[in-house]
Amino acid sequence: MTTITTETFLTDLLRGFSHKGVIELRYLDSANKFKGRTWASWPTRTGQVILPDLPPQWQTYYGVALRMGTAGTVGMGGAANCHTTDQLYVDLDLKHAERYGAPGQEVLTMSPDDVRHQTLAMAHDALERLREMGIEPWTIVYTGHGVQILMRLPDVVSHEQTELYNRALSTALGTEFGADISVSDPARVLRCPGTRNLKNLHRPLNVEVWGYAPEAQVDLSALEALTARLQAGRPPTQQSGRARPIKGRKALKTIQAFNTRFTVREILESLQYKKYATHRYTRPGDDASGGDVELRLNKWGLECSYHYSSNDPICGTPGDGHLRNAFDLFRDGHHRGDTKGALRAAEKMLTDEGTDETVAHPLPEENEAKSSRESKGMRLLDYLKEAGAEPWRDSTDNRYLTVKVGGHARHLPLPSEQAREYCYRLFRSHEPRDYISTQMANEILLQLRAEAGFSEARHTVGLRVGRHEDTVYIDLGDDSWEIVQVTEAGWKIVPGYDCPVRFIRPKAMLPLPRPAPGGSVEELRPFLNVTDEGYMMCVGWLLAAMSDLTSFPLLAIGGEEGTGKSTAVTLLHSLIDPH
Structure with a gap:
């Protein structure tokens, strides 16, 4: 998180603008009801946006583009009331990203830590995808249930061009990150940093700036190439039919059985996709590709393929890169989207009444099949073992996990938030495009806790x-x-x-100063307003606290108001355990 004030954020939003106008600010009350709008003038004499008084703790939105006129003549909104702008944006909402474990409205019931962690994972992956396209954002705003990513053009452009660019960026991120493709209007208002998200009144969340590089600009050539692919529409593919919705219990059972018997890897290889890496394939006829088909697990734990390229014969329209299971690939690749034909062929293959010659590859080795289907939890356990993580217990049967971070051993209680965070980081260090849920991390930590209970090692x-x-x-x-x-x-x-x-280290613990030779305990005497006998008691209490004796003396400090009791307590405490 980057600490940026609302005034600084809005000033950098309009950096370099010569237009005179106002920033529209809309606010909602604590009941999530629209209460009105106000305006901040631009440019100001100081060059810094000066915010009007906003109702505290309410939700506030700002206009991406500068509004024309003054506070007394501003219209109700719309592109006709906006100056042309150099700002582009995409709105990624966590509740649409099933692979981050928050489908539908479940995001409203998640704990703040889970929302924050899952959104951070999504923002990291989305930023990486944009950089692969040659596009560098200037800021990322955490909205409390997703992120809004802002990008700056080298110059202002028309409203029509702004909307086209915004739509192209949203389409490129598409279903992978839950980008709202309908949100592209230059008159749009977005959540304002420094305010609050009260969508769930029982769990208010702060709107914060997570990434900030106000000088960054978009590579216009990369953006034009992205827009050209959107305008080109659906490229010609080998699919002549159109996949119809699958209905009927018998059809669903056939598909389930097909996905159980055949893997995505088999179907991809039968369609001449070439293996590029452990979890990546290259589309047919593209030897220069870096593996633009990725294997991922869907929300049911089934391995599926994700197709990045709009030129992929399986992909369909640009941005339509949703996950495909083995039957989806079989239908789209071997039967040109004909669902009925694919179902008939699948039934014959499953009953051994016939064989589709287009799927003539043998099943993978047993270990490879097992590896492709094993759960994230098992993979996480393997990663922990490879990293040398050691579960153990102390003399009173408290359980801990020792891990190595930066060449140092750290001892984490089991279970604990620190241990969960370590699991999150370790898993993403091995699989940067995937994520483990809090529930899965907790299950693994409970298993490690059980292992620690059987450990003979006590420390x-x-x-x-x-x-x-x-x-x-x-x-x-x-x-x-x-x-x-x-x-x-x-x-x-x-x-x-x-x-x-x-x-072990609680989160609130602060470091002690590094000791230096020399000095005397008598140097403490002038800072304590006590008698000589009282001073001896204070020193004795300090020594007892730092000797880890099992009998802990209590230090009682009394005196009239203004005699320095609080100062003495703060000073003595900071000497042995600052936090």
Whole structure:
């Protein structure tokens, strides 16, 4: 997340504009009802947008294009009331992206952490796709249930051209990211950063800027090429028929049986697609392609193919790159979209009454078939094993998972948010275009917790301070993961992996300063408004806290108002455990 004020965001939105006008701001109340609009003038004398007073905690939208006139003469909206603009945008709504685990209205019932994580995964993939096209956004706005991506042209263009560009970008992202293809109007209003999304009143979410590069501009040639493909319409393909909706219980059973017996990989290879990588294929006759057919799992865990290129004979119209199972490929590739013909052929193949010679490839090796169907959870377990993750328990049977991050060992409670985040990152490091749900991560962590319960290895756990035999260890809490080792002979700093105490770190923990030789405890005396006896008690309490003794003394501080009680408590606490 990038901390950008609303004023700065709107000022950069209009950077370089010479038009005089206003920014239209619309706001909804906490009941999600439209309450009115207001305006911010542009350009101002300072060159910085000055916002009017907006109702606090309400939802606010801003106009992408500058409106003509002044606050007293602004119309109700529409392209006729907008200046030409250099701004393009796409609106990606998480509730449409089934592969991110939030179909339909379920996004409204998800926890804020799940919404945020799944949206971040979608934004990462969408940004990568845009960059593959040669298009670099200047900002990404998290709306609370999706993202809005803004792009800047080298110059202003007409409303018609703006709408065409917006539609081409939305179509290119299409069903993969839930892009709203109908949203392309230059008069559109989008959610304003720095305000709130109250679509679910029980779970208000902040609208934030996630990516920010105000100097970035779109490569116009890349955009023109994208638009040309949209205007060209559907390219000629080998499909002469049109796939009809599948009806009837018998037909559905045939398709289910076909998808159970045959894999997407078999059908692709029978159609002369060439394997490019483990989960990628290249379309027929295109040896220069980088594998523009990707294998993914749908929401039921069935492996399907996703076709990027509009020139793919299976793809259909540009942007129509939805997932296709084995029967879909069989119907579209071998029977030119004829559903009835494909069903008849499938029935014969399944009953061994006949063989379709177009699918003459043998079944894949048993291990390969198993690999293609294994669940994400099993793959995640394999990735954890490869990364050296170790489940274990302490002397009181608390369970933990040790992982390696940046060359350092980290010890995470099982289950915990920290462990889930590690699973998210580890899975996406191996499969950057896929995602595991929170439910799946929790199931894997519970399985690891059970494994830790049977582990014979028991280790000492420390929180900031830990003791092993006659040695005290103090976790500095910084990114080096180094530990202070204290013995009767003195102290020294040792690497974390050499420490027999396994330290855990709550999120709120802050680092201690690195110790330096010299100094005296008497340097603390002037900062405490206590008697000499009280000072000795304070020092004794500090030593006890840093020695990890099992008997913990309590420090009671009293005094009249203004004697520095709060200051003393804050100072003593910051010396041993800042957070």
